[in-house]
Amino acid sequence: MRLRVKFKKYGPVRFIGHLDVMRFFQKAIRRAGIDVAYTGGFSPHQIMTFAAPLGVGITSNGEYMDIEIHSITSCEDVRKRLNAASVPGIEIIFTGLLPDHAENAMASVAAASYTVRFREGRAPTADLSAFIPDFLSRDHILYTKQTKKGARELDLKPGIYEFTCSGGGGCETPSFHILADASSAGNIKPIQIMEAFLAHCGEVLQENALLITREEIYTRAESSRLISLEDMCCQS
Amino acid sequence: MNQKLALSDDILLKIEKPERYIGHEINSVTKDKSKVKIRFAMCFPDVYEIGMSHLGIQILYDMFNSMEDVWCERVYSPWLDLDAIMRKEHIPLFALESQDPVKDFDFLGITLQYEMCYTNVLQILDLSQIPLNALERGEDCPIVIGGGPCVYNPEPLADFFDLFYIGEGETQYERLLTLYKECRASGLSRVEFLRRAGKLPGIYAPRFYETAYHEDGTIKSFLPVEEGIPAIIRKEIQMDVTDTYYPLKPVVPFIKATQDRVVLEIQRGCIRGCRFCQAGQIYRPVRERDVETLKKYALEMLKNTGHEEISLSSLSSSDYSRLPELIDFLIEKCGTQHVNISLPSLRIDAFSLDVMSKVQDIKKSSLTFAPEAGSQRLRNVINKGLTEEDIIRGSTMAFEGGWTRVKLYFMLGLPTETEEDIRGIADLANKIAAAFFETVPKEKRVNGRVQIVASTSFFVPKPFTPFQWAGQCTREQFIDKAYLTRKAISEQLNQKSIKYNWHEADASVMEGVLARGDRRLGRVIRRVYEKGGFYEAWGEYYDHDRWLKTLEECGLSADFYTHRERSTEEILPWDFIDCGVTKEFLKREWAKAQREEISENCKVKCQGCGAARFGGGICVETAR
Numbered sequence: 001m002r003l004r005v006k007f008k009k010y011g012p013v014r015f016i017g018h019l020d021v022m023r024f025f026q027k028a029i030r031r032a033g034i035d036v037a038y039t040g041g042f043s044p045h046q047i048m049t050f051a052a053p054l055g056v057g058i059t060s061n062g063e064y065m066d067i068e069i070h071s072i073t074s075c076e077d078v079r080k081r082l083n084a085a086s087v088p089g090i091e092i093i094f095t096g097l098l099p100d101h102a103e104n105a106m107a108s109v110a111a112a113s114y115t116v117r118f119r120e121g122r123a124p125t126a127d128l129s130a131f132i133p134d135f136l137s138r139d140h141i142l143y144t145k146q147t148k149k150g151a152r153e154l155d156l157k158p159g160i161y162e163f164t165c166s167g168g169g170g171c172e173t174p175s176f177h178i179l180a181d182a183s184s185a186g187n188i189k190p191i192q193i194m195e196a197f198l199a200h201c202g203e204v205l206q207e208n209a210l211l212i213t214r215e216e217i218y219t220r221a222e223s224s225r226l227i228s229l230e231d232m233c234c235q236s
Numbered sequence: 237m238n239q240k241l242a243l244s245d246d247i248l249l250k251i252e253k254p255e256r257y258i259g260h261e262i263n264s265v266t267k268d269k270s271k272v273k274i275r276f277a278m279c280f281p282d283v284y285e286i287g288m289s290h291l292g293i294q295i296l297y298d299m300f301n302s303m304e305d306v307w308c309e310r311v312y313s314p315w316l317d318l319d320a321i322m323r324k325e326h327i328p329l330f331a332l333e334s335q336d337p338v339k340d341f342d343f344l345g346i347t348l349q350y351e352m353c354y355t356n357v358l359q360i361l362d363l364s365q366i367p368l369n370a371l372e373r374g375e376d377c378p379i380v381i382g383g384g385p386c387v388y389n390p391e392p393l394a395d396f397f398d399l400f401y402i403g404e405g406e407t408q409y410e411r412l413l414t415l416y417k418e419c420r421a422s423g424l425s426r427v428e429f430l431r432r433a434g435k436l437p438g439i440y441a442p443r444f445y446e447t448a449y450h451e452d453g454t455i456k457s458f459l460p461v462e463e464g465i466p467a468i469i470r471k472e473i474q475m476d477v478t479d480t481y482y483p484l485k486p487v488v489p490f491i492k493a494t495q496d497r498v499v500l501e502i503q504r505g506c507i508r509g510c511r512f513c514q515a516g517q518i519y520r521p522v523r524e525r526d527v528e529t530l531k532k533y534a535l536e537m538l539k540n541t542g543h544e545e546i547s548l549s550s551l552s553s554s555d556y557s558r559l560p561e562l563i564d565f566l567i568e569k570c571g572t573q574h575v576n577i578s579l580p581s582l583r584i585d586a587f588s589l590d591v592m593s594k595v596q597d598i599k600k601s602s603l604t605f606a607p608e609a610g611s612q613r614l615r616n617v618i619n620k621g622l623t624e625e626d627i628i629r630g631s632t633m634a635f636e637g638g639w640t641r642v643k644l645y646f647m648l649g650l651p652t653e654t655e656e657d658i659r660g661i662a663d664l665a666n667k668i669a670a671a672f673f674e675t676v677p678k679e680k681r682v683n684g685r686v687q688i689v690a691s692t693s694f695f696v697p698k699p700f701t702p703f704q705w706a707g708q709c710t711r712e713q714f715i716d717k718a719y720l721t722r723k724a725i726s727e728q729l730n731q732k733s734i735k736y737n738w739h740e741a742d743a744s745v746m747e748g749v750l751a752r753g754d755r756r757l758g759r760v761i762r763r764v765y766e767k768g769g770f771y772e773a774w775g776e777y778y779d780h781d782r783w784l785k786t787l788e789e790c791g792l793s794a795d796f797y798t799h800r801e802r803s804t805e806e807i808l809p810w811d812f813i814d815c816g817v818t819k820e821f822l823k824r825e826w827a828k829a830q831r832e833e834i835s836e837n838c839k840v841k842c843q844g845c846g847a848a849r850f851g852g853g854i855c856v857e858t859a860r
Contacts, residue, residue, distance in 0.1 A: 012238075012241055013258070013490075015255060016490045020255060020490045020491055023490070024262075026544070027541065028542060030544070030573075031540065031541070056249065057245060057248070057249050085262075085542070087260055087261070208246050208249055
């Protein structure tokens with residue numbers, strides 16, 4: 001059986017890196033006494049897959065992990081036990097069983113949504129929302145990605161599915177909603193979109209200016225409709 | 237949830253491994269500040285991953301937090317990247333749980349596990365914005381108290397500490413904290429509290445003592461300067477190691493610590509009495525934990541941590557009387573739960589090989605022997621009861637069982653060592669390789685060969701050992717010895733199967749200076765720190781010339797502390813401490829070493845070391 005676990009990550013633990021979140025769950029699962037399956041061999045490890053790594057410092061309302069289990073009391077009982085074995089800031093909000101032939105969390109990822117705000121004092125003063133229609137009507141949104149091998153130019157346009165802004169008038173700081181490609185082939189980071197957008201507005205993104213929350217991770221269902229990874233479960 | 241972080245997001249996103257500084261680990265303890273009377277910051281003065289691996293701090297953390305009105309938190313040395321930022325931005329060092337500045341705490345406890353961390357102690361004080369010199373601290377400063385094995389000679393650090401706790405922490409802290417509360421309640425000064433604390437058992441308040449020196453630099457007298465301050469301080473010891481504190485819910489770090497496993501301390505002390513070993517003397521007498529309790533603890537700790545490995549901890553696990561029973565239990569319980577068992581410090585024999593074959597992958601694991609010296613003569617000098625026959629027999633059995641890797645640990649520069657003894661290292665390694673080729677027929681040899689790794693460290697004499705009077709080799713002698721070892725190994729028939737590693741000599745010299753140093757070294761440590769020296773336990777940040785130059789500036793020399801053989805009549809800086817083992821016993825052992833005579837272990841025959849006056853442990857069991 002495969003169990004999908006959805007959790008939030010917030011507060012000080014947002015600084016825990018992806019590999020350490022995996023280590024955390026390996027131990028939490030043992031503390032919770034969940035009947036998890038192990039690989040064979042001399043160094044067996046839990047059969048576990050994460051949907052998508054979350055960057056250090058980013059909070060999330062929708063992280064996913066699949067674990068292979070031998071038996072289960074009930075999804076709700078597992079959720080409660082995992083929460084009892086967790087730390088403040090890593091909170092399990094959903095557990096559900098996957099259909100037998102469902103793709104695993106990592107392979108399923110097609111898109112992710114984010115809320116992006118500016119840190120205090122690091123937002124441009126201009127009314128950015130006015131620039132959005134023009135930004136989205138461009139044929140190409142080019143972004144230069146710095147990699148170890150040098151610079152590479154990306155076109156973000158095809159991967160931006162939704163980009164809206166609320167607030168931002170007067171004293172309010174604007175809050176952006178992003179839905180973008182998060183598949184392994186075309187993953188776009190929200191910071192890349194914001195950088196390109198600010199450049200479009202004639203502004204420069206300051207260092208560590210953004211407060212990013214990942215809201216949800218989606219997969220493509222029939223007729224390429226986006227559904228949350230949670231909705232892939234058959235039983236919860 | 238405590239949302240507060242002492243460091244801004246900008247800093248946390250810039251530095252390496254921000255998880256070192258955010259707290260919130262599983263089993264870390266948070267209390268309501270308004271409901272506690274004493275805030276205790278417990279510090280291991282090295283990087284988080286090292287400090288978090290230390291059992292002693294976990295024990296004390298558990299003990300303090302079991303006291304209702306005490307909140308104990310953890311502090312580690314910020315890594316160099318954060319250190320630079322904190323200095324530049326004047327950010328005070330903080331404790332992990334509350335993220336509050338250490339300077340606002342009642343106590344700052346610092347464990348002293350190795351000499352090369354002494355400059356890190358100053359980094360901790362400095363970043364905490366606490367005056368380095370204890371005499372300069374005001375009423376608002378935390379009481380800075382040191383503990384751990386290095387306090388068996390606390391003198392080089394005497395300037396920087398208000399108090400030292402000599403011995404095992406389980407016994408006197410409650411009294412000390414009660415005294416603190418009383419003094420605070422009656423409005424007594426810091427100095428008055430320290431004066432009273434200095435009269436408690438096991439507590440040393442260095443400001444109330446004075447050292448006078450002879451012209452040649454040796455100590456003329458070391459005496460309390462006030463009435464009522466004890467001239468001799470006896471170590472504290474927890475005689476019942478079963479009915480006492482043990483951290484059943486140890487803190488589990490998010491990042492991988494060096495010790496990423498449950499640690500089960502099965503006993504304290506060691507029966508062996510190796511003459512170079514400080515731990516073997518200062519933790520006497522041997523006290524075993526009850527096996528049923530240990531079984532219960534093991535299961536509970538695995539459940540509370542989720543760790544996938546458990547390790548038995550002691551100075552010599554094979555000497556624990558109920559070891560087979562405990563291991564059988566662990567194999568049975570852990571096997572079904574995907575828990576690995578790690579068994580360090582096991583003597584290689586039929587029993588341990590059988591156990592190891594059950595719990596380890598033979599192809600990947602290696603066999604470890606610590607003969608410490610290359611010849612039987614020198615092993616007799618150091619009282620290391622391991623013979624060549626034991627080693628060859630153990631290796632042969634292991635080769636028959638499928639092992640192909642052997643690690644050997646030696647020390648160079650032991651008292652009375654000759655060229656012959658050093659050649660013995662090469663000879664022994666060669667004989668083990670030969671035993672492999674004799675034991676394992678050609679067609680059964682995996683990869684065709686055996687791997688023998690011989691490692692040498694340099695011997696540093698330590699206080700409260702029979703070698704505390706011995707002269708330490710100079711840097712040049714150390715290097716010559718390492719070259720000779722390498723050359724001797726390269727001349728062996730089986731040299732292709734033997735790999736040789738040796739430690740750096742420089743840091744061993746300074747370790748020797750600090751280990752047997754006196755109060756005058758406080759200035760040296762401070763100056764080295766002020767010149768930028770810390771994290772010196774990490775080879776890449778150790779600067780030998782800076783130490784030598786600073787010693788010279790302070791009118792001191794390394795040779796005085798290291799190379800000079802001391803007379804048994806000389807007053808040693810640590811003579812005011814009574815560690816249970818008597819000076820008479822150490823003198824006897826020093827004389828026996830020179831006669832190449834061995835002393836039998838505590839189980840075979842009591843050697844009258846003096847630890848029997850604690851009235852328990854092996855001393856009582858053998859007498860029965």
